[in-house]
Amino acid sequence: MTRSPRLQRVRDLLVGIVLALGAAPAAWAQSPTPTNSDCLTCHEDAALVSSAGKTLRVDAERFAGSQHAALACVDCHADLRQTAEFPHREKLAPATCSPCHDETESRFRRGIHSRSHLKLGGRSLRCADCHEPHAVAPASDPASATSPFRVQELCLKCHRTATPETQGRGQGFVASYEESVHARALRKSGLAVSATCVTCHGSHETARVTDPSSRVARRNLPSTCGSCHAGILAAYRQSIHGARAAAGDDKAPVCTDCHGEHTVERASVSSSKVFARNVPETCGRCHADSRLVQSRNLATNRVPSFRSSFHGIALRFGELKVANCASCHGYHDILPSSDPRSRVHAGNIPQTCGGCHPNAGTNWARGAVHVAEPRDNYAAHLAREIYRIGIAGSMGLFALYIAADLWAFRRRRRGRA
Amino acid sequence: MTSASEPESFVRMTLGERVQHWVLIASFTLLVLTGLPLVVYEWGPLERLFPIGSAFRVRGLVHRAAAVVLIALSAWHVLYVLFTPRGRETARALRPRSKDLRDACEILMHNLGITAWLYRRGVLRGWFFRHPYWLFAESPRYGRYNFIEKFEYLAVVWGSFAMISTGFFLWNVELAMRIFPRYVFDVLATIHGYEAILAFLAVLVWHMYNVHFAPGVFPMSKVWLTGRISRKRLMEDHPLEYEEIVARGKETI
Numbered sequence: 001m002t003r004s005p006r007l008q009r010v011r012d013l014l015v016g017i018v019l020a021l022g023a024a025p026a027a028w029a030q031s032p033t034p035t036n037s038d039c040l041t042c043h044e045d046a047a048l049v050s051s052a053g054k055t056l057r058v059d060a061e062r063f064a065g066s067q068h069a070a071l072a073c074v075d076c077h078a079d080l081r082q083t084a085e086f087p088h089r090e091k092l093a094p095a096t097c098s099p100c101h102d103e104t105e106s107r108f109r110r111g112i113h114s115r116s117h118l119k120l121g122g123r124s125l126r127c128a129d130c131h132e133p134h135a136v137a138p139a140s141d142p143a144s145a146t147s148p149f150r151v152q153e154l155c156l157k158c159h160r161t162a163t164p165e166t167q168g169r170g171q172g173f174v175a176s177y178e179e180s181v182h183a184r185a186l187r188k189s190g191l192a193v194s195a196t197c198v199t200c201h202g203s204h205e206t207a208r209v210t211d212p213s214s215r216v217a218r219r220n221l222p223s224t225c226g227s228c229h230a231g232i233l234a235a236y237r238q239s240i241h242g243a244r245a246a247a248g249d250d251k252a253p254v255c256t257d258c259h260g261e262h263t264v265e266r267a268s269v270s271s272s273k274v275f276a277r278n279v280p281e282t283c284g285r286c287h288a289d290s291r292l293v294q295s296r297n298l299a300t301n302r303v304p305s306f307r308s309s310f311h312g313i314a315l316r317f318g319e320l321k322v323a324n325c326a327s328c329h330g331y332h333d334i335l336p337s338s339d340p341r342s343r344v345h346a347g348n349i350p351q352t353c354g355g356c357h358p359n360a361g362t363n364w365a366r367g368a369v370h371v372a373e374p375r376d377n378y379a380a381h382l383a384r385e386i387y388r389i390g391i392a393g394s395m396g397l398f399a400l401y402i403a404a405d406l407w408a409f410r411r412r413r414r415g416r417a
Numbered sequence: 418m419t420s421a422s423e424p425e426s427f428v429r430m431t432l433g434e435r436v437q438h439w440v441l442i443a444s445f446t447l448l449v450l451t452g453l454p455l456v457v458y459e460w461g462p463l464e465r466l467f468p469i470g471s472a473f474r475v476r477g478l479v480h481r482a483a484a485v486v487l488i489a490l491s492a493w494h495v496l497y498v499l500f501t502p503r504g505r506e507t508a509r510a511l512r513p514r515s516k517d518l519r520d521a522c523e524i525l526m527h528n529l530g531i532t533a534w535l536y537r538r539g540v541l542r543g544w545f546f547r548h549p550y551w552l553f554a555e556s557p558r559y560g561r562y563n564f565i566e567k568f569e570y571l572a573v574v575w576g577s578f579a580m581i582s583t584g585f586f587l588w589n590v591e592l593a594m595r596i597f598p599r600y601v602f603d604v605l606a607t608i609h610g611y612e613a614i615l616a617f618l619a620v621l622v623w624h625m626y627n628v629h630f631a632p633g634v635f636p637m638s639k640v641w642l643t644g645r646i647s648r649k650r651l652m653e654d655h656p657l658e659y660e661e662i663v664a665r666g667k668e669t670i
Contacts, residue, residue, distance in 0.1 A: 270469065277469065310606070313458045317467035319474060357591050367600030377600050380607045387611030391618065398623045404528035409632040411530070 062135040108204040177262040301372035447483035517564035560657040
């Protein structure tokens with residue numbers, strides 16, 4: 001059964017008022033509230049277990065070192081405030097964090113984790129699922145369960161196997177983060193500023209990618225990645241891709257379309273989507289999609305004409321120094337050739353080609369780079385057609401001569417026999 | 418002159434000519450092997466031959482090294498043709514004449530035997546009786562080089578010229594683009610590729626048939642190794658040359 005958060009809050013408030021009114025006179029009549037040492041009398045004993053066999057021990061030393069050291073047990077376990085009889089009853093109301101963390105609580109209520117989940121036996125996530133209740137530490141403490149170095153273990157406890165909506169991705173999609181450059185930066189280089197699950201997805205307010213308010217929703221992705229990669233975000237915003245995405249074209253690429261999500265890797269790693277050899281395929285996902293190309297009025301045949309060029313063939317055969325799409329067009333700052341700022345604008349071609357070919361002059365701009373159709377280079381087309389006819393014609397004549405020669409040989413042999 | 422005093426075989430290729438042919442075979446084979454990947458690049462298994470790294474660059478180096486050999490060979494051949502008596506004589510014998518075109522048509526008609534077949538069935542019997550040439554009853558008689566050999570030689574000359582002149586500019590992109598615009602460069606690249614296909618197929622189909630697989634030649638004509646041709650084959654394949662040798666009383670032309 002689900003109740004709307006607002007109704008629940010109203011109910012909680014009413015229950016609180018009734019309880020407070022009913023309990024107040026009794027409280028005055030009874031003994032003072034139990035102190036932390038009162039509680040620890042029993043709860044320091046490792047042998048203390050619940051009827052389900054779970055330990056009920058509280059590590060006093062860790063608690064004393066935690067953020068909550070100054071709090072009394074009954075500040076969170078509020079229903080024990082008035083208890084005089086010990087041992088108290090086993091079933092208590094869950095500890096509440098909202099009296100202090102109300103802002104965080106309301107963000108949590110907006111997120112997907114405040115709804116019930118199968119993996120949790122039908123309940124929603126509780127604060128204590130992520131924050132060790134008696135040893136809570138800030139995320140900046142490397143020992144904290146929510147520190148950048150450990151937070152992914154926390155998320156993967158559920159998400160290694162269960163992704164609520166896999167969106168066509170296989171299991172392990174989330175865990176593939178562990179192989180990414182972000183995870184390696186944390187694990188190997190100890191970079192606390194590297195992206196963890198919560199850097200991109202948010203923590204308390206985590207929402208589905210389909211939720212427009214989500215940090216990982218398409219519209220919000222550039223600024224999410226840009227919160228660390230600010231310089232790249234600025235270049236991207238100037239590019240045609242960034243401009244189209246900002247204008248609301250949902251097919252315009254955002255960061256993850258070229259870099260991948262969890263598997264994001266350096267361009268120098270061969271599995272990366274932006275590894276030199278994989279670039280044509282990555283760009284081709286949109287630029288070789290004929291429907292998308294037509295609907296956006298983009299140039300056709302860009303990918304096949306690259307693949308059949310010397311650059312394309314050399315790249316296919318493992319020569320990484322050769323030009324790929326990004327070498328000439330740029331990447332984050334990519335612009336259409338009609339824009340005078342574009343690297344592939346006719347006026348900038350000598351400079352762009354000159355990056356690899358020393359002393360490239362204006363001749364480099366005279367003629368199409370992507371040759372796919374006859375009109376791209378009529379002279380080359382004519383040469384090709386002449387050769388095709390010539391090759392077919394000469395092979396035909398050879399075949400005719402050889403067939404006649406063999407046939408005559410057979411006739412002669414039969415005549416002799 | 419009696420046949421008893423004639424040698425059993427005659428020189429057809431001198432050692433120098435054979436060395437030229439061996440060098441041509443070596444450079445041509447290397448050029449085809451290292452150039453073909455650029456033509457049939459879409460063939461899947463090729464990618465395994467070129468792992469990420471320098472394999473493709475090595476291919477280019479070998480290709481250009483073989484090209485240098487071909488260029489040197491061409492220069493040697495030009496000098497040979499211009500400045501040695503035998504070279505000049507050979508080049509003259511290789512010059513195409515109208516007889517070659519006639520020979521080609523005659524041997525084709527002779528082998529097909531269409532007119533002879535029509536004659537046997539009684540079609541135009543009187544006309545054929547008056548014009549027996551059109552029955553192509555005899556195969557044409559060749560001199561030192563038949564039309565096939567002349568065509569192959571000229572194809573090598575033309576092919577080498579086309580490949581070397583275009584290949585030079587593909588090798589020196591920056592120099593080429595200083596001389597002409599990009600679209601001309603693409604034309605040169607197109608010519609280089611298609612001329613290569615033509616040359617490869619011509620050697621594979623035409624030359625391999627004529628010197629290996631043709632009846633009477635199979636498994637191989639040994640002239641390119643020994644340089645000598647037997648009297649029997651010379652009389653059969655190059656009767657006009659044989660008659661000339663007999664008339665002149667020399668071992669070779």
